[in-house]
Amino acid sequence: MATKTLLRLREVAVSAGLVPIVASASMEVAPRECVGISGPNGSGKTTLLRVLATLRPPDRGEGEVLGEALGGPGVRNIRPRIGLLGHEPALAPELSLLDNLRFHARLRSGSTKSAEEVLETVGLKGAMDRRASDCSAGMLRRADLARLFLHSPDLLLLDEPTDGLDRDARPLVAAAIEACLERDGAAVVVSHDASNLAETSTRIHHLDGGVLR
Amino acid sequence: MNLHHILLIVRHELAVERRAAEVVGLVTPFALAALLVLPIALGIDQATTSRVGFAAFWMISLLFGGQIAWRQATGHVRAVTDQVRLSGIDPASAFFGRFLANLILLVLLMTISLLGTIVLFSPPPIAAAHWLGAGVLLFAIGLAVIATVISDLTIGLRSRGAIAALLVGPLAIPLVVAAAQVGQAATVSGQLRPGGILTWVLVLVLIDLIGIIAGVLTARPLEETLG
Numbered sequence: 001m002a003t004k005t006l007l008r009l010r011e012v013a014v015s016a017g018l019v020p021i022v023a024s025a026s027m028e029v030a031p032r033e034c035v036g037i038s039g040p041n042g043s044g045k046t047t048l049l050r051v052l053a054t055l056r057p058p059d060r061g062e063g064e065v066l067g068e069a070l071g072g073p074g075v076r077n078i079r080p081r082i083g084l085l086g087h088e089p090a091l092a093p094e095l096s097l098l099d100n101l102r103f104h105a106r107l108r109s110g111s112t113k114s115a116e117e118v119l120e121t122v123g124l125k126g127a128m129d130r131r132a133s134d135c136s137a138g139m140l141r142r143a144d145l146a147r148l149f150l151h152s153p154d155l156l157l158l159d160e161p162t163d164g165l166d167r168d169a170r171p172l173v174a175a176a177i178e179a180c181l182e183r184d185g186a187a188v189v190v191s192h193d194a195s196n197l198a199e200t201s202t203r204i205h206h207l208d209g210g211v212l213r
Numbered sequence: 214m215n216l217h218h219i220l221l222i223v224r225h226e227l228a229v230e231r232r233a234a235e236v237v238g239l240v241t242p243f244a245l246a247a248l249l250v251l252p253i254a255l256g257i258d259q260a261t262t263s264r265v266g267f268a269a270f271w272m273i274s275l276l277f278g279g280q281i282a283w284r285q286a287t288g289h290v291r292a293v294t295d296q297v298r299l300s301g302i303d304p305a306s307a308f309f310g311r312f313l314a315n316l317i318l319l320v321l322l323m324t325i326s327l328l329g330t331i332v333l334f335s336p337p338p339i340a341a342a343h344w345l346g347a348g349v350l351l352f353a354i355g356l357a358v359i360a361t362v363i364s365d366l367t368i369g370l371r372s373r374g375a376i377a378a379l380l381v382g383p384l385a386i387p388l389v390v391a392a393a394q395v396g397q398a399a400t401v402s403g404q405l406r407p408g409g410i411l412t413w414v415l416v417l418v419l420i421d422l423i424g425i426i427a428g429v430l431t432a433r434p435l436e437e438t439l440g
Contacts, residue, residue, distance in 0.1 A: 055295055057437065080301040090292035092225075094233040103225050107300035131232070147296075 005030055005064070006155055006186040007052060009212075012061035012070075014047050021047045023210030025061075034177050034187040036197030039207035045190040046087055048207065049157050052188060053084045066155055080108060083153030083180070085161055089140040090147065093133035097124060097143045100132055101150070108151045118146040122172055137164040145169075148176045156180045156187040162196055174200055214306045214429070222297075222310025227317065229288075236281055236318045244277040244322060245329045252333055259335065266334030267400060271393040273326050274352065278319050279381050282360035285315045286377040291369055304432035308361060312428065315357035323349050341399045344410050348395030351417035355388040358424030365428075365435050391416045 007029040014022040022044040029035050039045050050056040051063070057071030066081055068074035091100045101115035113121075119128050122142040132140060141164040148156065161173045177187045177200050190207075191197050197204050206213050230236055251269050252262040297307055327349065330336065339345055363380050367373045394413040 053295075053299065055298060076301060079299045082299055084295065084299060086292045086295060088290070088292040090290070090296045092229050092290060092293055094229045096232075099228060099232075103221075103228075104296060106221055107297060107302065 007063075007065050007188070009052075009058075009063040009070075010061055012048075012051060012058040012063050013210075014044070014051060014056065014059050020210055022051070022207070022212070025051075025207070025212035027205060027212060029186045029188060031184040031186055032181045033203075034181060034189065034201050036194070036201030036204040037188065037190040037207055037212070038194035038197055038204055039190075039192065041192055043207045044210055045192075045207055046159055048212070049084070049086075049159050049188065049190055052155075053082055053157050054079055055084075080151075081154040083148045083151070083156045083176075085144055085148060085156075085158045087159045087163075089132070089144040091132040091140060091143060094131065096129045096131055097135065097139075098128040100143065101146060104147050105150050111150045112152060113150055115146075115150070118149040119143065121149055122146040123169065138166055138169070141165050142169055142172070145172055145176065149179075152183055153180060154183065154185040156185065158187065158189045160191050160196075161189060162191075214309055215303055218302045218306040219310040219313065222302075222307055223314045223317075226285075226311060226314030230314075230318060235284060236322060240277050240280055240284075241322050241325050244273050244326050247273055247277070248326065248329045248333055262334045263336055266330050266336035267396050268393070269334065270326060270330040271389055271396065273330075274323050274349075274392075275385055275389045277322060277326070278353070278356050279385050281318055281322060282315065282356050282363075282381050282385070283374075283377055285311070285318070285357075285360045286364040286367065286381065287374050289364060289368065294368060298436060304436045305429045308365065308428050308432040311364065312357050312361040312425070315360050316353055319353040319357055320350065323353055337400060339400050341410070344399035344414070345396050347414060348392045348399065348417070351395070351414070351421055352388050352392035354421045355417065355424060356385055358421060358428055359384045359388075362424065362428050365432065388417065388420060391420070 005028050009025050009027050012022065012025045013020065025048055027035065037045055037048065051058055051070065052065060054065055054070060054075040063070040066078040068078045097119060098115055101119055105111040105115050116128065119125060122145055124139065124142055124146065127135065127139060156177060158173065162170050180187055189197055189201060194204055248269060255261050359381060363377050367376050370376060391413045395410055395417065398410040398413065
């Protein structure tokens, strides 16, 4: 890994029109660190995660992800090294779970595993051909999680990763984080419930009133 | 632009349509039903139905093509679009892939509607069928570009469906006017001359080219700006 810090934010602020969503966020994440961010609903956790995923440039402040400045032209080069598990499953409802995962595998040319393998890993071998629209929230979460096992991201960003997962499936989240940290990567996990973060995180920040503490 | 990425996106979009069957199973049958209703409403006066046949075709193309364009402009799951961005695919390739998929679906609808028009309305013989075909294709290209650009512009907006509907209709009207003029000239004379087919073909080509070039060139800055 070329950079000592995989992720750095300094006084980052994001707003939607005139409404501030994140007023001030500063943090650093080093390799092999898993950082938790907790906060009440609507506190800006998902927005902050989108900033870290380089999907949304900050309105103020500055930051660096995997060695590239946020909002700069270089972010396109590091995006394939980011694994994002968002709030909403990244699955086309019309397609089967297998077809969805095959599409994601083809998108990432460096996929190390097949769609069938990762669906089996998350316990969905028997439901591969089921349409995403016919699956339960827990199954969709598992399938979305399977996407993260298709390639080997250096930075894992997880938004409420255990939402909808049963007790048996929760270790899959820990496994994904562990695999990333073993590669000298890092992870950021956000949740409204700090107790969800305690098990996997090396430290926990709190986002409240738009300020990350 | 990367051909492999373009084909990947086309394949994905068409796979979604194949499973949802909205164009083939819903929009196209309703378009044919609408075509069927018109001659019945006009009575069995064959001279009248024959005269209005192509007018009905362009009206159906605008309404139901607009429906497909609206669906394509609003139907994408944002989380999937995010993953396409994170995969590192060039936004211009993604734009062009979605445009091609939209185009294929629109051409499918218009081809079936055109055949339906010929069977149901028995329009007069076409002097230059290739120019009519060109008009259909150029209209479909324009509508596909509009749908794709609107999709990129409105992604993430709460009132996406309403905004897309408000934009698709007015932007498609100049296209259908020009395409109908090409169709009219193709049925009457088929002569490629200034003031006849040529002018309207050039208008359509110009609109389509501007749309495609603008879409490809703005895909990347638009993606980064809209977040």
